[in-house]
Amino acid sequence: MSKTNIKHVLLKNFLKFFVLTPFAISFINPNILNAGLEFQWNDDGNFKKLRWYQKDNRKSARNKIFLFLRSADRKTGLLKVNLKVPDKFISKIKEKRVSFCEVQIGGFDKSTKCLKNLPVDVELDRKNKSIDIFPTTPIPSGKENYAIVLKVVNPNRGGLYQFHSFGQSSGNVPVSFYLGSWTLKMQSQ
Helix, strand or coil: CHHHHHHHHHHHHHHHHHHHHHHHHHHCCCCCCEEECCCCCCCCCCCCCCCCCEEECCCEEEEEEEECCCHHHHHCEEEEEEEECCCCCCCCCCCEEEEEEEEEECCCCCCEEEEEEEEEEEEHHHHCCCCEEEEECCCCCCCCEEEEEEEECCCCCCCCEEEEEEECCCCCCEEEEEECCCCCCCEEC
8 A cells, every 4th residue: 555545544544533432422421422512593683592500400300590690681770570481391480489689600710609689579470481570679780690590390301491581671661671591401311
């Protein structure tokens, strides 16, 4: 064999190794590889992705979910926040297990935690699967970050669950508008 043929064979084997190895590992244990990329089909400008954090993503586990409303996500003050729960998210949500707080968003050197709980009135609409949160004082549009905190037992079925949020502005004429959506991932094993 000539040197160029040997180089082509080695290159071909090298590429096969790096392309096929992740697939082989993922079939052995699918939870070993976490995707570094997130794809969204049918991407349009009307969808706004919001950040979130959860303590435990195993099915049927006790979980604490932080749904963040960062300062960049709020253009005006808010009188009311409406949270639309997905139909397939089968879990008992109780009014006393829903709270609203000023939050420290965690990262490399700090953990996610509530800094100050805010007094709110919570109304559950089980028929329409929505949660209305009414803060006693309007949420300002300042630099603070806030979070809706849900203490729930995860559903028995894993998968992706998309929660949508709507807000009501605190101006002279209260207007309802779309805040964004959180896409939570629950393990299926």
